[in-house]
Amino acid sequence: MKRIIASLLALLMLVTVTPVVMAANMDFSGKITTEATQVEDFGGTSEIELAANIGDNLKAGLSFGNQENAFPWTPWNLEVKGLWLETNGALIPGTPEFTTRIGSLNANYSDFIASGIKTTGISMDQLAMGPVTLGGYYSLDSAGNPDRGAYVKANLVEGIEAQATVVKADEELSYAVSTAVQPIEQAEVSGTYAAIHEGEQAYRVDGKYEVLEGLQVRAGYQDVPAEFSPSHMNTDEDILEDGTGFTVGATANQYGFEVAADYADYHKTIDYSVARTLNVAGMDFNAELAGDFNVENSEATELEASVGYNAPNGLELSVGYDFMEKQPKASAGLELQF
DSSP states (O other), X not given: OHHHHHHHHHHHHHHHHOHHHHHSOEEEEEEEEEEEEESSSEEEEEEEEEEEEESSSEEEEEEOOOOEEESSOOOXXXXXXXXXXXXXXXXXXXXXXXXXXXXXOOBOSBTTTBSSBOOEEEEEEEEEETTEEEEEEEEEOTTSOXXXXXXXXXXXXXXXXXXXXXXXXXXXXXXXXXXXXXXXTTEEEEEEEEEETTSOEEEEEEEEEEEETTEEEEEEEEEEOTTOOOTTOOOOTTTOOOEEEEEEEEEEEETTEEEEEEXXXXXXXXXXXXXXXXXXXXXXXXXXXEXXXXXXXXXXXXXXXXXXXXXXXXXXXXXXXXXXXXXXEEEEEEXXXX
């Protein structure tokens, strides 16, 4: 923390004494969110994000990160979470431009091995040389261990994209190869193979096709062992989850309804939802019924109905009912962005 404060003071001195930086535009942005909820008990949370950028090609960033506090509120200890300098341009006149960042990093190259890498160091990104784009980072994690990685992306043929990613987090070496093919405008096939050196391997293949306007079908197959767990794997189960088997699904948008269903063979579950926006007395209400059904046990594991309304004054209201827990829910929230 002392190092961050010292760096920030040095940055402020640089802004004060350097005419070039003084002439640059200073841009502040942020978000403050607060929400009150009623489930079994009344409560709520608040969240704050702040950032500041200086200039166009040269940017100085200061992040306070996300901080949540449950009701009743207690005094906050707001801490600086990140500090970085970022520039966009060529290293040598006449050569390709790219983005260089020094300080707090947030690399995202692959959901399998390189997602949300929040370390401290130096990175370069979006270095384009014809149909090839590359980037990489060299950094230290919070424990002071080396963490580095790189990616190379190629679009050699129209409609075909391929990427190779390698990451070494401390002593763990992992790599991934992915590709996406769009033979026609309505169809796309993608796949990823990833592995930990001398460890587990994983792969996934997905395809989707827009049969007609408002109707999309999709299918896929994956083998992602539970033991496959690289340091920087995406842990959001809506994006990537372990299991071996096929998936099929479809989404239809017809007559104001959006109906979606996906079956995952490796979990024997069907995720489904039915949503529609209803206009009542000039007000739009977003209604949805969503749930999970376990085919193997022939029982519903999740089932919830909700109705949301965004008021003209910015208040976001929502009421719902959890049929599994037999519990009503209600929430009211506000969000300020600047």
